Amino acid sequence: MIRNVLTIAGTDPSGGAGVQADLKTFSAHGTYGMSVITALVAQTTTGVSAVHEVPAGFVTEQLRTLLDDVRVDAVKIGMLSDAAIIGAVAAELERYRLPNVVLDPVMVAKSGDRLLAEEAVLALRDELLPRADLITPNLPEAADLLGAEEITDVADMPAQAARLRRLGVARVLLKGGHLGGSSSVDVLDADGAVEFLREERVDTKNDHGTGCTLSAATAALRARRPDWATAVREAKEYLSGALRAAEQLEVGQGHGPVHHFHDRWD
Ligand SMILES: Nc1ncnc2c1ncn2[C@@H]1O[C@H](COP(=O)(O)OP(=O)(O)OP(=O)(O)O)[C@@H](O)[C@H]1O
Numbered sequence: 001m002i003r004n005v006l007t008i009a010g011t012d013p014s015g016g017a018g019v020q021a022d023l024k025t026f027s028a029h030g031t032y033g034m035s036v037i038t039a040l041v042a043q044t045t046t047g048v049s050a051v052h053e054v055p056a057g058f059v060t061e062q063l064r065t066l067l068d069d070v071r072v073d074a075v076k077i078g079m080l081s082d083a084a085i086i087g088a089v090a091a092e093l094e095r096y097r098l099p100n101v102v103l104d105p106v107m108v109a110k111s112g113d114r115l116l117a118e119e120a121v122l123a124l125r126d127e128l129l130p131r132a133d134l135i136t137p138n139l140p141e142a143a144d145l146l147g148a149e150e151i152t153d154v155a156d157m158p159a160q161a162a163r164l165r166r167l168g169v170a171r172v173l174l175k176g177g178h179l180g181g182s183s184s185v186d187v188l189d190a191d192g193a194v195e196f197l198r199e200e201r202v203d204t205k206n207d208h209g210t211g212c213t214l215s216a217a218t219a220a221l222r223a224r225r226p227d228w229a230t231a232v233r234e235a236k237e238y239l240s241g242a243l244r245a246a247e248q249l250e251v252g253q254g255h256g257p258v259h260h261f262h263d264r265w266d
């Protein structure tokens with residue numbers, strides 16, 4: 001049976017991040033992709049020029065219309081923009097008891113532009129974190145959620161992940177992409193085990209949408225795999241392949257997107 005996977009996120013006309021990246025990732029994993037849009041974002045490889053939010057009531061409308069009809073096997077949540085949208089999504093997650101929820105607590109784009117209002121971070125922490133099965137913060141997002149200093153050492157990542165779990169989150173994938181270095185290291189704290197996930201750093205400026213791709217791949221894979229650790233490991237491998245494939249892309253002047261290649265089109 002083909003699995004149905006939903007993304008709840010903002011858009012990227014350049015196709016590198018947000019809903020567009022998520023849908024490409026779902027297809028690349030043999031799942032059926034669906035999307036509920038929270039914000040239209042005028043952005044490309046060089047940054048964000050404007051955000052047009054969807055009213056929270058219309059996010060609810062999209063979710064109910066979809067969920068009254070379609071079975072959903074896994075969900076990825078990305079950009080939520082403000083506290084009203086967070087509340088709307090939290091309420092529908094509860095109402096429909098959606099399974100396999102991956103929450104990427106998107107706050108700031110690679111370009112430095114905010115994608116979540118600063119005053120909405122507490123709503124994200126209190127209303128959505130407890131309802132997610134896995135959260136995938138980068139290091140600045142982890143610090144914001146904890147109201148703590150951003151860590152700068154891989155050795156401190158397991159303790160930071162454990163602090164996040166104490167906020168009431170089932171599982172944490174703490175992403176270390178912002179640390180630089182020759183390998184890219186993430187830490188998974190899930191189901192009683194802590195593991196480092198390491199991949200060689202791909203030397204490319206085409207890294208727009210890495211976070212979106214990783215969380216979307218994890219949701220798609222969780223719909224198809226028996227446990228979270230397997231899904232996360234395979235998602236991380238997929239992301240490295242998508243970063244390597246991005247070296248061939250000629251999209252935009254800035255941080256180009258990663259590429260969701262299909263081997264059989266080569
Ligand atoms: N050049 C790279 N080579 C290999 N892996 C990378 C590279 N850059 C980032 N990654 C991996 O990509 C994932 C996302 O990284 P990062 O910590 O930058 O998250 P993010 O800030 O949420 O991403 P985004 O900027 O897309 O929002 C992590 O698994 C990280 O280890």
Ligand SMILES: Cc1ncc(CO)c(N)n1
Nearest residue numbers: 010011017018079109110
């Ligand atoms: C819509 C959207 N979601 C997430 C990101 C992550 O950087 C982005 N740039 N745009």
